[in-house]
Amino acid sequence: METRQRILAAALRLFAERGFYGASMDQIARELDLTKQALIHHFGTKEKLYGAVLVAISERLMTEAIQPTEVESASAFADAVSRIYLRTLQHREDTLLLMRELLDNRRRAAQAGTWYLKPFLDGLADLLRRDPNWQEEDEASIFTHVYQVLGAINYFAVSTATLENMYSVEHVEDMQECFPERLRKLAMGGVDT
Amino acid sequence: METRQRILAAALRLFAERGFYGASMDQIARELDLTKQALIHHFGTKEKLYGAVLVAISERLMTEAIQPTEVESASAFADAVSRIYLRTLQHREDTLLLMRELLDNRRRAAQAGTWYLKPFLDGLADLLRRDPNWQEEDEASIFTHVYQVLGAINYFAVSTATLENMYSVEHVEDMQECFPERLRKLAMGGVDT
């Protein structure tokens, strides 16, 4: 029973790092001192294993990221965004894999895994919708703002390794330090003057 | 001579759509009614072909995205961002592949292709640095702001297909319509009140 969890963890790591096609069943199995047939025994096919990893990610996302009993205040959205930022950095592998899933979606469109994000997005939009400063805005504006802020977070979370190579580790640490403050301004800003 | 360009175009499409491991030489070749050995004849190996695609992308990015003779005004950065947004939507395949490259960077770290983005980022940061509203801010804040805005653009550009499936084509069209206006507020906002 515990083997399933170990497999899921290793699969997440490798799928996030190398993508669905870049990671092979054999590699994942070797990482755990198993054979790939152990994975097949537990999950049936590679696709199903990948699906199980996605389900695990979305469950984490749903239980941790959105607090349904969010206090209704002018900064409710900004607060939620701050929490999501911290969580995103903490679960960077989840973020990496979800980003890959976003890119691969054209082919995998009809499959499961994708719509797990929908309630998450809708929840955030709802938070913003109840913000007094956003009462005047239309639906498209609200949703676009949510997505822009989310994009800023995820893109950065996925870029740190590259940025460290491109500049320096210290440079990225500086960015990480002032990121929440700047992110808050992004999240709050945008209402008509 | 013209074959090289055709190969590069097809390779860009498939690499962007399916990733490096997801796209095979054979698929790319069949798309052009050639055999994979034609590609090998022109580019040597798959890695080199991929590298050539990256070089082509970065050249497009350098010549089109940053206008060195940008007018120095309070909105110079926001103007540049607007242009980059339009260009990003126009060259969505380039954006897709650069995003994939960002994700794969851990493995490909030492290789070329990555640092092409550096002058682009630095140029944008420089634009913001000369903005009178940003004179007080420190380097990390400036760069973080640049990266957040860029993240909002790229994440959205890469998400449209998924969003269309998750909601509707009309929903995404609405977002695209109000995106530039909201993006401008993101880019301008963020200075201390």
Next chain:
DNA sequence: ATCGTTCCCTACCACTTGGTAAGGAGAGAG
């Protein structure tokens, strides 16, 4: 002791991968 179940292994398979070797069609040069 024996049966059944869970969990994982070895052995094997068809297929695809990137890449090599060698040769041919076409064109221009002498």
Next chain:
DNA sequence: CTCTCTCCTTACCAAGTGGTAGGGAACGAT
């Protein structure tokens, strides 16, 4: 006509892919 060079072909290969078949070890239940 022939030599050469560019561009691309067919034929082939070793390695790796996901997946099947079947067996064996451990263990609890009867």
